[in-house]
Amino acid sequence: MRAGQASLAGHAPAYQALQWQRLLWLALWAGVIVLSLLADFTLGPAGLSLGELWQALQLEGDATNHIIVWDIRLPYALMAVLVGMALGLAGAETQTVLHNPLASPFTLGLDQAAALGASLAIVLQASLPGVSGPWMASANAFVFAMGSALLLDAVARRARLSGNGVVLLGIAMVFSFNALVSLLQFVASPEALQSMVFWTMGSLSRANWPVLGLVAGALLLVLPLSLRSAWRLTALRLGEDRAQSFGIDVRRLRLASLLRVSLLTGLAVAFAGTIGFIGLIAPHIARRLFGEDHRFYLPASMLIGGAVLSWASLASKNLLPGVIIPVGVVTALVGIPFFVSVVFRHGERA
Amino acid sequence: MNGGLLLQGVAASYGRRQILADISCPPLPRGEVTAVLGPNGCGKSTLLKTLAGLLPLHGSVTLDGQALGALPLEARARHVVYLPQSLPPALHLRVVESVMVAANATGLGLASRHAAADIDTLLARLGMAELGMRYLDELSGGQKQLVGLAQALIRQPDVLLLDEPLSALDLNHQCHVMQLVAEETRRRRMVTLVVLHDLNIALHHCHRALLLKDGAVLACGQPAGVITPATLASVYGVQSRVEACSRGRLNVLIDGVIA
Numbered sequence: 001m002r003a004g005q006a007s008l009a010g011h012a013p014a015y016q017a018l019q020w021q022r023l024l025w026l027a028l029w030a031g032v033i034v035l036s037l038l039a040d041f042t043l044g045p046a047g048l049s050l051g052e053l054w055q056a057l058q059l060e061g062d063a064t065n066h067i068i069v070w071d072i073r074l075p076y077a078l079m080a081v082l083v084g085m086a087l088g089l090a091g092a093e094t095q096t097v098l099h100n101p102l103a104s105p106f107t108l109g110l111d112q113a114a115a116l117g118a119s120l121a122i123v124l125q126a127s128l129p130g131v132s133g134p135w136m137a138s139a140n141a142f143v144f145a146m147g148s149a150l151l152l153d154a155v156a157r158r159a160r161l162s163g164n165g166v167v168l169l170g171i172a173m174v175f176s177f178n179a180l181v182s183l184l185q186f187v188a189s190p191e192a193l194q195s196m197v198f199w200t201m202g203s204l205s206r207a208n209w210p211v212l213g214l215v216a217g218a219l220l221l222v223l224p225l226s227l228r229s230a231w232r233l234t235a236l237r238l239g240e241d242r243a244q245s246f247g248i249d250v251r252r253l254r255l256a257s258l259l260r261v262s263l264l265t266g267l268a269v270a271f272a273g274t275i276g277f278i279g280l281i282a283p284h285i286a287r288r289l290f291g292e293d294h295r296f297y298l299p300a301s302m303l304i305g306g307a308v309l310s311w312a313s314l315a316s317k318n319l320l321p322g323v324i325i326p327v328g329v330v331t332a333l334v335g336i337p338f339f340v341s342v343v344f345r346h347g348e349r350a
Numbered sequence: 351m352n353g354g355l356l357l358q359g360v361a362a363s364y365g366r367r368q369i370l371a372d373i374s375c376p377p378l379p380r381g382e383v384t385a386v387l388g389p390n391g392c393g394k395s396t397l398l399k400t401l402a403g404l405l406p407l408h409g410s411v412t413l414d415g416q417a418l419g420a421l422p423l424e425a426r427a428r429h430v431v432y433l434p435q436s437l438p439p440a441l442h443l444r445v446v447e448s449v450m451v452a453a454n455a456t457g458l459g460l461a462s463r464h465a466a467a468d469i470d471t472l473l474a475r476l477g478m479a480e481l482g483m484r485y486l487d488e489l490s491g492g493q494k495q496l497v498g499l500a501q502a503l504i505r506q507p508d509v510l511l512l513d514e515p516l517s518a519l520d521l522n523h524q525c526h527v528m529q530l531v532a533e534e535t536r537r538r539r540m541v542t543l544v545v546l547h548d549l550n551i552a553l554h555h556c557h558r559a560l561l562l563k564d565g566a567v568l569a570c571g572q573p574a575g576v577i578t579p580a581t582l583a584s585v586y587g588v589q590s591r592v593e594a595c596s597r598g599r600l601n602v603l604i605d606g607v608i609a
Contacts, residue, residue: 011446011470011482018444018483235455237441238448238501241434244404246505247427247456291485292443293451 022296025289029303033081036310040077041069043318079207080313080327081306082215083272084282086264088305089219091279092286092298093226096233097257099163101342104279105265108152108166109173110145111276114269115199116177117144119184122195138270141199145266148173149258157251202275202328204313211271218267222260223302229253230294237292275328277335278305278312284342353414354379355401355509355541360409362393362400368565369396373409375560375570380414380508380539383532385552385573387545388562389586394545395435397562398511401543402432413508413541424456431507435514435545437494438501440487445473445497448486452501472500477526491518499527503534510535512544516551524548528555549577549602553592561585574600583608 041053048056048065055061056069091104098108105111117140120126127136128143152173156166181200185193198206226233232253235243240250268275282305283297290296309327312334316325360373370393378384386394399405403426407419418426438448449469473479476496486494495518502510512531516524532555535542543560546552552559552573559576561569563585569576574592582590582602589605 011473014483015444015446231451231454232456234443234447234451237443238438238451239434239436241399241404241432241436242438242498242501243455244423245402245427245432245434246452247424249423287442291447292441293447 022290022300026296026299026303029300029307032307033303033310036307036314037077037081040080040310040314040317041073043314075207075209075212076204077310077313078212079204079215079272080310082212082219083204083268083275084278084309084312085219085302085306086215086268087275087278087309088282088286089222089226089298089302090261090264090268091281091305092283092294092301093233093257093261094279095283096237096294097163097254098166099237100167101284102280102339103163103167103170104277104283105145105261106274106276106279107174108149108170109177110148110262110265111269111274112174112177112181113148114141114145114266115274116181116184117141118199118270118273119181119188119196122199123184123188123192137195137199141270142266145269146259146262148177149262149265153255153258199269199273200328201326202273202331203326204272205324206271215267215271218263219302222264223299225256226260226298227295229256230298233257233294233298234292237294273326273328275309275331277331277339278309280342281305281335281338282308284338353377354382355543356410356412357401358410358412360397360400360407360411362396362405362408364396364405369393370400370565373397373562373565373567375567378541378543378558380541381536382557383535383542383544383555384558384560385546385556386543386560386562387547387549387552387577387585388568392562392585393565394562395513396565398432398513398543398545401509402430402511403427404432418509427456427505429507430509430511431502431505432511433498433502433513433515435517437491437518438486438498440489440494441485443486444482445478445484445486445489445500446470446482448497449473449500449504453504469500469504472504475530476500477523492520492523495519496523496527499531506538508540510540510542512542514545514547516546516548524551531555549582553577553600553602577602 041048042050052061052065053069056065059066087105094103094105094108095101118137121136121140128139131139152166152170155169161169185196188196232248235246235248236250236253243250283301285304286297286300290300312330313327316327316330319325354377356377358374360370362370386397388394396405400407401411403423411418413429418430446469470482473482476499478493478496481489481493486497495515499515516527519527528551531542531544556573558571559573560567561576561581568585569581578592579590582588587608589608591603591605592600593603595601
């Protein structure tokens with residue numbers, strides 16, 4: 001490249017073509033989710049043919065199939081997609097606002113905070129005023145995840161921590177919450193201990209239509225807000241000084257983003273327990289395929305998160321005949337090698 | 351009256367540590383480039399960050415009579431753009447997009463199709479027309495610095511603040527960028543402040559110079575009046591000569607360090 005010698009390349013048409021290509025990729029990932037849902041219904045010992053599935057969806061044919069599809073398999077499968085979407089989107093925003101590829105709600109301790117909240121409800125029956133019964137654990141999980149995000153933000157602001165400092169603080173919180181959960185496990189009754197396993201391993205078995213409505217509602221609320229901040233979040237990736245010089249209030253942007261993240265994570269963990277690594281994996285795949293223009297990167301992370309958890313859920317039900325492995329175990333088994341590969345890749349750059 | 355940027359009693363600090371004290375100088379007119387000079391740690395970057403609103407401002411800064419300090423960050427960013435010293439990070443983001451982000455981050459409102467065309471023109475002027483569809487993480491340091499400059503220019507500011515924009519550029523690009531900055535400053539009637547370490551570039555390409563020492567103004571005015579053996583001895587502790595070459599252009603020659 002020599003200054004002043006290059007001619008006008010005319011990137012506008014190429015850029016328009018790239019936009020269309022990315023939209024096509026988004027549609028493809030949506031297609032991967034649909035395929036996963038179809039596989040979910042047709043595989044396994046109680047698998048239905050596509051014809052039976054179509055009939056059951058229209059409430060025709062065998063009444064047992066209606067119950068299997070509408071009350072068991074559809075909520076379970078959709079829960080995997082929605083929770084995966086929530087964690088994928090939350091992970092993408094977390095990595096952006098903390099400038100760290102290893103940041104995710106899981107590595108910042110939001111999941112563990114939610115598990116602690118749930119454990120308090122299960123073991124000590126401690127919950128918010130006015131909340132009772134099966135909602136106690138979920139309400140606590142949500143409040144603890146949100147509180148943890150706010151605490152993280154407040155300490156980071158007060159101590160003027162960088163993105164890496166926030167991640168280290170998050171890791172400290174992970175260990176603290178894990179220790180407290182272990183303490184509760186130590187004093188828990190055998191019945192309570194069994195319930196707590198649900199939170200620590202992650203499971204989609206609590207899926208039902210009201211819960212699906214809540215998670216879907218949160219996504220419908222958060223996604224437009226995230227997309228509205230897409231340019232600002234992309235600018236933040238260019239560096240804080242640069243983002244501020246474009247007129248962005250970085251602190252406000254970061255706080256709003258962490259609140260969105262804690263809402264999504266809190267709800268996901270409240271109803272599905274601790275499902276790690278989706279928030280880490282999905283943004284990385286999205287970044288490689290779509291780049292870091294957040295107008296595409298955010299919805300892509302969301303769709304990829306939904307697809308990955310959906311396929312993980314499928315694997316958890318079909319790997320061992322007759323046994324449903326907790327889906328959090330499957331995502332951890334896939335996620336840990338991925339996590340290590342990210343560490344090595346960034347180590348090479350440094 | 352030409353208007354311009356007027357600094358009166360500008361002060362800035364990091365916590366309790368005062369970095370700048372009582373920075374005042376005659377109005378910096380529109381259409382002119384001012385070199386901000388001084389040794390490391392004298393407050394050059396702090397001055398630019400303060401003018402951009404990234405640090406709290408004490409004192410008065412007016413542009414054509416309008417107080418910039420009274421404007422909130424987003425409103426001020428429509429008038430003032432600061433290009434930080436650091437290079438844009440190695441992101442998986444196309445060059446075209448990284449410049450588009452600068453235009454759209456706070457809603458300057460360039461529609462994407464027009465923005466892409468504007469960016470094409472700008473990238474061509476910067477000599478990097480072929481790089482528009484490349485990713486930032488594929489570029490050299492110098493190329494990234496040019497992208498940073500494109501990000502600043504696409505916002506079409508009234509005041510352009512460039513913090514060491516030449517540090518990663520080869521000789522050809524240093525000259526080219528300074529010519530371009532001077533040209534754009536004149537064409538868009540901006541007030542441009544550029545932090546430089548190369549005194550000859552300041553002499554050749556800038557209309558004015560602002561020389562800082564220990565957070566205060568030592569001299570301000572025409573570069574030839576500011577960059578003198580006496581001021582260089584005082585600020586940098588070097589023995590020097592400022593002599594005209596065979597083409598009549600002034601050049602700084604360093605003879606050694608003052609013992």
